[in-house]
Amino acid sequence: MTMYDLEDDGVVVIVGSGAGGGTLAHELTRRGVAVVLLESGPHLTPDDFVNDEWAAHQQLSWLDRRTASGGWRVAEDHPDDPVWHCEVVGGTTTHWSGCCLRLQPHEMRAATTYGSVPGASLIDWPISFADLEPWYELAETKMGVTRTGGRPGLPANNNFKVMYHGAKAIGLDSVNTGRHAINSEPFDGRPATDHSGFTVQGDKTQSKWSTLYVEIPKALKTGKLELRAQCRALRVEHDAAGRASGVLYADKNGAQHFQKARVVVLAANCVESSRLLLNSHSGLFPQGLANGWGHVGRHYLRHIIATVWSVFPEPVRMYRGETMAGLATEMAAHDPARGFVGGYYIELNAMGLPATAAFVDPGWWGRDFACFMEHYAHVAGLFITGEDMPQPDNRVTLDGDQTDRFGVPIANLHYDDHANDVRLRNHGYKKLSAMHQAVGALRTIEAPPYPASHNLGSNRMSAKPEDGVLDAHGRAHEMANLFIADGSQFASGGAGNPTLTIVALAMRQAEYMAALMSAGEL
Amino acid sequence: MRDYKASAVFQAYKDPVLPDEPSSRDEATWTNDLTAFSPSSAETLVAIVRTLCPHDRVPDRCYRGVVFKLDAQAQTDPTFADMLAVGVQQLDGLQPLRFGELSEGGRVAALRKFEGSAFFRAVQRGAVRHLYDDREVWELLGYEGASHHLGGYRTRGFADLDWLPDPPQSVCEG
Numbered sequence: 001m002t003m004y005d006l007e008d009d010g011v012v013v014i015v016g017s018g019a020g021g022g023t024l025a026h027e028l029t030r031r032g033v034a035v036v037l038l039e040s041g042p043h044l045t046p047d048d049f050v051n052d053e054w055a056a057h058q059q060l061s062w063l064d065r066r067t068a069s070g071g072w073r074v075a076e077d078h079p080d081d082p083v084w085h086c087e088v089v090g091g092t093t094t095h096w097s098g099c100c101l102r103l104q105p106h107e108m109r110a111a112t113t114y115g116s117v118p119g120a121s122l123i124d125w126p127i128s129f130a131d132l133e134p135w136y137e138l139a140e141t142k143m144g145v146t147r148t149g150g151r152p153g154l155p156a157n158n159n160f161k162v163m164y165h166g167a168k169a170i171g172l173d174s175v176n177t178g179r180h181a182i183n184s185e186p187f188d189g190r191p192a193t194d195h196s197g198f199t200v201q202g203d204k205t206q207s208k209w210s211t212l213y214v215e216i217p218k219a220l221k222t223g224k225l226e227l228r229a230q231c232r233a234l235r236v237e238h239d240a241a242g243r244a245s246g247v248l249y250a251d252k253n254g255a256q257h258f259q260k261a262r263v264v265v266l267a268a269n270c271v272e273s274s275r276l277l278l279n280s281h282s283g284l285f286p287q288g289l290a291n292g293w294g295h296v297g298r299h300y301l302r303h304i305i306a307t308v309w310s311v312f313p314e315p316v317r318m319y320r321g322e323t324m325a326g327l328a329t330e331m332a333a334h335d336p337a338r339g340f341v342g343g344y345y346i347e348l349n350a351m352g353l354p355a356t357a358a359f360v361d362p363g364w365w366g367r368d369f370a371c372f373m374e375h376y377a378h379v380a381g382l383f384i385t386g387e388d389m390p391q392p393d394n395r396v397t398l399d400g401d402q403t404d405r406f407g408v409p410i411a412n413l414h415y416d417d418h419a420n421d422v423r424l425r426n427h428g429y430k431k432l433s434a435m436h437q438a439v440g441a442l443r444t445i446e447a448p449p450y451p452a453s454h455n456l457g458s459n460r461m462s463a464k465p466e467d468g469v470l471d472a473h474g475r476a477h478e479m480a481n482l483f484i485a486d487g488s489q490f491a492s493g494g495a496g497n498p499t500l501t502i503v504a505l506a507m508r509q510a511e512y513m514a515a516l517m518s519a520g521e522l
Numbered sequence: 523m524r525d526y527k528a529s530a531v532f533q534a535y536k537d538p539v540l541p542d543e544p545s546s547r548d549e550a551t552w553t554n555d556l557t558a559f560s561p562s563s564a565e566t567l568v569a570i571v572r573t574l575c576p577h578d579r580v581p582d583r584c585y586r587g588v589v590f591k592l593d594a595q596a597q598t599d600p601t602f603a604d605m606l607a608v609g610v611q612q613l614d615g616l617q618p619l620r621f622g623e624l625s626e627g628g629r630v631a632a633l634r635k636f637e638g639s640a641f642f643r644a645v646q647r648g649a650v651r652h653l654y655d656d657r658e659v660w661e662l663l664g665y666e667g668a669s670h671h672l673g674g675y676r677t678r679g680f681a682d683l684d685w686l687p688d689p690p691q692s693v694c695e696g
Contacts, residue, residue: 051537051668054655152695158683164693165686176693184695194674204670314685319665321680353665357654365574365646366630373654374577377664439686 004036004226009260011036012513013247014267015233015276018091019502020485021267022211022219023142027510029224033517036226036259037216038249040268041087043229044094046213049202053354056201060095062087064404066271070394072415073448077362082413084451085269089229090212092269092453093499097200097324098180098208099347100145101496102136105129106334107342107387110492113334114341119418120389121299125491126463126472135504143181143209143503144188153177154184157195157321159350162312162380166435167328167346178327178347181209181499188214195321197350231257234406236264236280236289236482244289244482250406263513263522267485267506270300270455274396274488275411277459277469290459290469290476297396300415301457301493304386304425305449307349308432309360309379310441311372316380318350324383331384331431332495340423343495344386346432351381359450372445382435384428385454387495389418396458425449454498459488473512474505481522485509534660537668543656547583547590556589558596558603562620563610564589569622570613571649573629577662584659588652595648602644609641 004011012028014021017039025037041062050056061084068075068082075082086092106113108129111122140148147153154177156164167175182199183192193199193207206213219225230252237258239245246260266273274297278288288296326348333343351359353376360372372379394416398409417425433444462468465477474489476482485506487498494501516522536542546555553561567589568582596603614620616632624632636642653659660667669675681688 050539051670052540054651055537055540147696154694155681156689156694157680160694161681161683161686161689164689176696194670194676195680196669196674197680198668198670205674314683315664316683317664317666317679320669320675320678352667353660353663354651354655357650363643363646365633365649367576370576373575373663 012263013261014265016267017089019093019499020506022215023503023506024485026215026219029219029222031514038231039089039229040232043089046204049204051198053352060086067412070415090210093210094202098182099497100179100500103494107494121392123467135508139504146184147179152184154325159318160326163326166439169438172328175328177325183207197319263481265483270458270488274458278398290478293466295469298392299390299457300394302452303454306428307383307447310436310444311375312378315377323350324348340420342387344384347383349381349383382432386424389420456487456490456493459484461491532666534667536657547586556593558593566610566621574649584656591652
């Protein structure tokens, strides 16, 4: 592996190796750009992954403490870990379930389409769906998304059979096994899925796309990438002219180093990217970097995530097969007659026994709870991911009093449901319940929201600098050589799983950056 | 609600890399291997966990396994250890009988008095976290656990549900 000197100010430094950072690293290096990729977590391999929900959670997750405040149920159930994402090379692409959905054109014009929603800080994206569409095609090809490019869909598993009949019974004819970056047949040198049901714990077969074993190895082959694992970024520094000069980070022994940079890209997942910007405050930028208008950390989005579990008279064995291989799209349309703006996708969902017990209803105990658990093999699951409203005070801030082991203030995540969120979630619960009831469910349980893996919006793109943090290429309005490549860029959340959009944006951003660099403009 | 049907029982597996459960859980002297809890506190904790998650078919050794895990946590966290010791003492002191001697209804009523306390929350979360992570409990409740080492479910029934018609090809492989 190429090694760059700390004093080499010609490199692009990327913080975070997930869907955004890992993809960007590959797309830049294959264009000849020198990249140092800093990743806070360790460099595991699929052989290290464990088919065990709790062991995998410990292995893959960002475990440093955050605090939670606000009226959301997660603050009550998970006050010390309100956010769930990964801390390993590959980031959350090691854990994700592989669902690949594009934003819908109207979702990128959220403010124009939805109109005035009191309390919501809606804006339109500074780019259109037409701008992104060619990049979606490239991303789908890169990732091998099923039902695109002639690739067959995933087969039906037990849980999907229940979903299929429930969907058809209530008129959701779009239902199919969905669009996934999980191989239904061999692709890109990786095998088809073995239907182990443990993709969310890290795919040991590598049938699911992940930057860990797809993008990063390809980037390393170019000879232009240096990957530094177990390196925790602490601050982004700048020069007297207000340009990013490099990244201060701590290595696995806690020793601090400063890597100079020509360009800095943050892709540390929502909370950490905002936290880094805020923690990088200086005399010139007392509110933190890229934060002149006060938007860093704000408008945090997490999607409306809701799950139902239903008990059926006969066994289901939902833990077998690909966890989320089921999709119905009718509810994703914007239909204000329903009483809310935005929409939601209906997807398949399953959990193993340990996670089902922990998340079905935290705090539930006694005979009724045990009876439900006794019927675990008869349980089927369904899920919605829907659009939540941006609100300025749903935000990442730095806790004044508490610091982590590096002396960086820990993050607080504040979130209150908007009335639109409540109405959308309510509609979703009823729809999912109706699906299962139509197929003979004996009992349906609406699980409360849990820490999301969809974390978006806290460093959003905006057409006007006063409305956000980044421009139409994810470049900071206030710092020409500072970019962001993770989901914190999103100007609105849309309804669907965000990874495909993050990858498409990173591919587009790489082309833009490389062109500017070639022209001496970056 | 129908009674749980003894359908086909499938063996459950922990991932081969994970350690086995402590073997002393079956013995009358099991409390000797605990370091944070006294034998009497440990027995009360077993009764608490069984009341929180009452599975008549699940043997005592699985509930003792939970107490082993709580003991391990208490060893590294003195605040947690104290909270449990005090909570157990208060619970045992509620009635003229110790907690474990009460009928199920009596135990449920006693625990209800503690709902909302940090002690209750810690033990209830710990019970769920550890009991449903036990391989034997998995087998009894119908979860098969780790599967990659057996080739996943590609040839082991990922689509063997037979009480509904198969969906058409067009919505699957297409």
